[in-house]
Amino acid sequence: MTYQPADLPASPAEALPLVTIVALCYNHAPFLAEALDSIRAQTYPHLEVILVDDASTDESPNVLRRYAAANPGWQLLLLPENLGNCRAFNRAFRQGRGAYFIDFATDDVLLPERVARQVACFQRLPPDYGVVYTDAELIDEASGYVRHHYRRAGGQLHPRPASGWVFADVLSRYFISTPTMMMRRAVLEQLGGYDEALAYEDFDFWVRAARDFQFYFLDQVTTRKRLHPASMSRRGYQPNDPFLASTIAVCRKALRLCRTPTERAALAVRLRWELRQAVRWGNLGEARALYALLTAAHAVRPLDWVLGQYAGLRGR
Structure with missing residues (x-):
């Protein structure tokens, strides 16, 4: 219209x-x-x-x-x-x-x-x-x-x-x-x-x-x-990128606001993409936080698990 x-x-x-x-x-x-x-x-x-x-x-x-x-x-x-x-x-x-x-x-x-x-x-x-x-x-x-x-x-x-x-x-x-x-x-x-x-x-x-x-x-x-x-x-996924930290904070809010499996699945799409970018750019602390959110959303897939383990081992 x-x-x-x-x-x-x-x-x-x-x-x-x-x-x-x-x-x-x-x-x-x-x-x-x-x-x-x-x-x-x-x-x-x-x-x-x-x-x-x-x-x-x-x-x-x-x-x-x-x-x-x-x-x-x-x-x-x-x-x-x-x-x-x-x-x-x-x-x-x-x-x-x-x-x-x-x-x-x-x-x-x-x-x-x-x-x-x-x-x-x-x-x-x-x-x-x-x-x-x-x-x-x-x-x-x-x-x-x-x-x-x-x-x-x-x-x-x-x-x-x-x-x-x-x-x-x-x-x-x-x-x-x-x-x-x-x-x-x-x-x-x-x-x-x-x-x-x-x-x-x-x-x-x-x-x-x-x-x-x-x-x-x-x-x-x-x-x-x-x-x-x-x-x-400047909005790229550089180390200590404040935009990524804010994205993670918003995703935490979003998980609390989700009411249905469909909504949690939609959030998992974003979490999965952000996790890959965080690992790619070496933001391992942020990658661990994103993996934890995927776990809380009951949405971890095999590749997510591999990336989460990698971020955990490399971040020690």
């Missing part, structure tokens, strides 16, 4: 749901103007914008000050020390008033009808739908088109999107383009925002949100997501 801006009721802006855009910045100076101009270009009339600078060391704070001065309704939060995305977002979430929230990294770009289309979609969904996500254009650092998030072949999308109760899906595989999400305020309130103990937010948010709320895939492109090869390489 395709939603157009006309799907929004012909009402004064104040009668429409307030949408809070939390614009998170850390050293995004080369991309800030394009990102912030894309907020200003939104066709949706009822926005709350909170600009958050996470102690950038480039010219970002000055750019943000100029935009805040030119847009008096925008709020500006300049953090004195770097908190990381989870804590920085929570600072803004706690002061935001929106019925819906967008976590917007200021190296990405919102297409003009992004907010209007997602709000229109939410207004047609039952209240237990907590997230609407979409397709995205992936762009390079010069804003050049690379590809879409979802590849289209034979009438199918790859990775396969999912709608409805997606808890098992988010356990087993990555398929959501995080920057495209619009989140219902009630979801974030129930979760207490992002988990500030983690190095990244999306996997944990998906797992905890999908337990009690449905997700909806809107098959439209609403966002341009910027790719940074250097930052992507």
Whole structure:
């Protein structure tokens, strides 16, 4: 189903749901103007914008000050020390008033009808739908088109999107383009925002949100997501990688949230893949933790056992 801006009721802006855009910045100076101009270009009339600078060391704070001065309704939060995305977002979430929230990294770009289309979609969904996500254009650092998030072949999308109760899906595989999400305020309130103990937010948010709320895939492109090869390489499975430690912490939560054998089997798919990567890159302590989770899920296969024994022997 395709939603157009006309799907929004012909009402004064104040009668429409307030949408809070939390614009998170850390050293995004080369991309800030394009990102912030894309907020200003939104066709949706009822926005709350909170600009958050996470102690950038480039010219970002000055750019943000100029935009805040030119847009008096925008709020500006300049953090004195770097908190990381989870804590920085929570600072803004706690002061935001929106019925819906967008976590917007200021190296990405919102297409003009992004907010209007997602709000229109939410207004047609039952209240237990907590997230609407979409397709995205992936762009390079010069804003050049690379590809879409979802590849289209034979009438199918790859990775396969999912709608409805997606808890098992988010356990087993990555398929959501995080920057495209619009989140219902009630979801974030129930979760207490992002988990500030983690190095990244999306996997944990998906797992905890999908337990009690449905997700909806809107098959439209609403966002341009910027790719940074250097930052992507830092998320590899290097020794003492904080992302891997956070993944293990989320998997522990997920195991406690599983209610059925099907859900435990879905989690085992992810645990098995993470175990292989941990062994491959020499993260033997993390490999032992992942093997322990597979054991607790009653999902150990012969190769898992071999890798678990290897990690145990080499880690002594």
